[in-house]
Amino acid sequence: MTAVLGRVGPMYASLARDLQRLVEDGAVAADARMPSERVLARVLGVSRVTVASAYRELREQGVLTSVHGAGTFVVPRSDTRPWGRLVTGDGPDVLEFVNAAPPASSFLGAAYEAAARGIATTSAHPGYVPGGAFRLREAIARRYTARGLPTTADQIMITAGATDAIHAVVAALVGPGNRVLVEHPTYPGALDTLRAVGATCIPVALDPSDPDAFVDAADRAARQHDPVLAYLMPDHANPSGTVLPTDTRRRLAATLHRRGVVTVIDEVSVDLDLDGHGPTEPFGAPVPDRAAVTVGSLSKSVWGGLRVGWVRADAAHLAAVATVYSARQLTVSLIDQYAAIELLGDYEAVVAHRCDQLRASRDALTSALTRSLPDWSFRSPSGGLSLWCTLPAGERSTELVDRARERGLMLAPGTRFGTGYAFDDCQRIPFTRTPEEIEDAVAVLAELMGGANAGPRERVPSRAVPEAVV
Template sequence: MTATVPPGGRVNARRLAQLLGTWRRRGSRHGATDLAAGIRLLVLDGRLPAGTGLPPERELAAALAVSRTMVAAAWERLRVDGLVVSRRGAGSWTAVPRGASFGGALDERETPPRVIDLARAVPSSIPGVAAAAEAVLPRLAAELTGHGYHERGVLELRERIAERYTERGLPTSPDEVLVTNGAHHGFAMALRLLVGPGERVLIEQPTYPNAIEAVRAAHAIPVPVAMSDGGWDLEGVEATLRQSAPRLAYLIVDFQNPTGFRLDEAGRARLGAALRRARTPVVIDETQVELDFEDGPAPPPLGAFAGDLVIATGSAGKSYWGGLRIGWVRASAELVNRLVAARRGLDLGSPVFEQLVVAELLAGPRDALVERRTRLAAHRDTLADAVRAECPDWSFRLPPGGLSLWCRLPAPVSSRIAAVAQNFGVRVVPGSFFAPHGGLERWLRLPYTEAPDTLREAARRLALAAVSVAESRAPMSEDGHIPVT
């Protein structure tokens, strides 16, 4: 672990206050205990290595806006624990008590504040998943007499998915549906089948970070087309299709991740015509298509405009629950057959029980899905109000659906805010993760999938992190790795 303070160095009062973040958790009566717990965590986490010189009590008290008595009491607790050593005339410094281990369990009263994870734009389960699981048990019993392998997916589920596409304006048969282990799995299979090493894949910029990684894992070259302030630069897409001749495209036309834009019907018609002229297959990520907050009719799927060139991927993860890990591909029957053949090098099918559960959910009433959309729209408004109040110099547009705000920052500090925010108990993804070659440092994605009170607290902590970044240069996180969904 990379230390925040160099071993043997000295930390001043203002820097220590920044490292502590939101250290006070239980009111003034427990201030000394909370302060000692915060210092203890920094020591055991390696951010204040043994031998780090500590600021004088009076200076730290001023930086934290607390009494010197409280700091002295915290120092005494740490001395008793062996985490601080003091010598008259020489000051105080950190130490590691004999037998202590970095990353070890903390005493219950010293548990740090809950980390708010805004790196994963995934809501919790929709009501009814447990009931659906119970309802399908008799059908599972019938499946147990067979081998349990369904390379294309359980027929009942493929029928339900095909019905949904037909309802949306794209007539579909079960033979045009392949069940996968999530939408990302479908994209990976399309890459494996259609793209060779060194070939180009057209993507949006910004786009879903895991899609960028999938392109790289296929040893292909991502070719980004920048999104504009109004959405897709269709002229730029047309030019890239002509000039770069990509072997495949990957686009998110419904509540684009992370910008939240939705391509209208006229735009889909133009995009479909461009893809047909170039004869470029396209994977359309539809994982958020059900999260529409508006009452008007939705535009038809892109397959209605580009025909068999479209490989649509969907998932139960955002609409129902990510833990089901069931997705699908909607493509021509001929391409589905080719994907099934290519799949054998990856896996032999998706779990039967989860498929039956998703089929039950798709066949049931849609009240819970309507409630999910209503709730997410309210969460979006809560987060938007909180960001406006806590970070008034951040700007964003209110998306008509989806799961996140795409915030423009007043300075190129996205990665630094993401690093410092972890000290304040918030995990966010910097804008650079959404581009294949970095950049986008003026942008930050903020999902609104948490509860309203949590979103308000997250905005407050992010404001503190932003102030900390503005006051001093902040280091990047230890390994730069943040899991993103």
């Protein structure tokens, strides 16, 4: 921190602005204890009065708080606005771009019809399948094996979606006060889950243009903070779309294993390869099974309403997760599991159809943004579900989202994807809607960024009601 602040002048207002920038960029974490006035003044070569005045300015703005006898701390960001909560309205006039959730697959109906026929032949079955139906676990294990990670059905546990799997893994392996390494930005649901168990998130910056740098940064963070767990999305990360190259993920897996950190791999978007680069080696393939726990689901390739996810792990970790999970969930819906079996039987076609949809929407979004918002910067991801955009200098995502909401466009602010005050200069835009809806959403953003008030617009009905940012 002092290396950056050492470039500021002696004026307290300038120092306050630079301190606030460090907090907003995530370089200084929420809840962090600030250096004492005396120490910071000595390091920067300014007067103690200058530092005291800067701290006072930031206390008045709600960025810092001082506790007598304990010091000065960054105030955790508290945002009670309804990002990702239930959206209601009197009419179908909401453009819902909060969640990266595609519509139901066209293969879904036939899968449920086949599942219903299968259920009809099991009238004597009690309907409870702890751990999941064997045929489903076997089908998922075969896919891992085909990708280069030998797996048996005994290494798979079925859950009610990937988020349910993450909850179970975190509850089993993380306790209050434990540190967990997370890529930054990352999936907000994972951050919420970790906070709920009292864990401390250790953010490690992930630059899509330089993923190799993440390995060294993660190594330093693991050495300095001794995390018990790391949560990563190495394939089409949410929200950045980053894919870790094979050599990078091998080095990262080996590094975290050497540091004694169990890695939780979220593969919810692993199959959404839009540019035909082909499958990447599963994270953790070259290291022992105990080094990584993988979670996945059919929510993105098929439909979020199909609540079927899974955990893949070694016997010891899976037993711990299963013990936690069985205490709150007796079984996952059997008809959902039977439908998942049908879908996995024709999964290449299911995925190809989904990727065709997402590719058309991604291309529509990148084209519309380039045309209508040329000051926004982004890299077109090779897969996944969203664009991660950097806003022009001086623009704030939280303010933009507020203005867009008044125009019927629902977005999640960039700050939802990080810790503390980070990423208020970024905006995630999912490309899970139709090209027509995307064009309409970008038109609203262009109006707002240009300061124009175009009056009433024809709004495209929302086909999804968000409850949580996904």
